[in-house]
Amino acid sequence: MSxxxxxxxxxxxxxxxxxxxxxxxxxxxxxxxxxxMHMINAGKVTLSDLLLLFLYLEVVAMVSxxxxxxxxxxxxxxxxxxxxxxxxxxLDIKDMDSWKVISISATIVLLTLAVLAIRYGHMKLxxxxxxxxxxxx
Numbered sequence: 001m002s003x004x005x006x007x008x009x010x011x012x013x014x015x016x017x018x019x020x021x022x023x024x025x026x027x028x029x030x031x032x033x034x035x036x037m038h039m040i041n042a043g044k045v046t047l048s049d050l051l052l053l054f055l056y057l058e059v060v061a062m063v064s065x066x067x068x069x070x071x072x073x074x075x076x077x078x079x080x081x082x083x084x085x086x087x088x089x090x091l092d093i094k095d096m097d098s099w100k101v102i103s104i105s106a107t108i109v110l111l112t113l114a115v116l117a118i119r120y121g122h123m124k125l126x127x128x129x130x131x132x133x134x135x136x137x
Contacts, residue, residue: 025063032056051087055080075115082111 035052039045062076085108093101 021063021067025060028056028059028063048087048091051083051090055083055087058083075118078111078115078118082108082115085111 032053035049035056039049058076058080062072062080065076066072085104089096089101089104089108096104
């Protein structure tokens with residue numbers, strides 16, 4: 001592959017990447033607006049509604065971090081997964097048997113431990129050329 005073809009390929013992939021990020025952001029904003037309209041129509045705000053809005057906010061923040069740094073910190077999707085599981089637990093706890101509640105709760109704890117392990121690893125074993133306090137992942 002020539003240098004020019006490589007450049008065109010990279011540029012094409014970058015355009016696709018930005019297009020995907022744009023679609024994700026717009027879809028997330030529309031979903032957030034729909035949730036706000038649902039709360040207004042219902043005349044009340046529940047914990048489930050707040051957690052869903054927080055999920056949307058986290059997705060937008062994740063896109064923003066990715067655009068700024070060109071990297072996706074692995075902790076962000078884990079945070080989203082934790083909040084999603086908490087929302088699921090909040091919504092459906094009445095219909096779940098105790099083992100399902102325990103398994104979802106254990107999953108949340110495992111994801112939290114994963115975040116702690118990642119953060120500890122970044123502090124104690126920073127990437128080459130980075131000081132541990134420079135890496136904000």
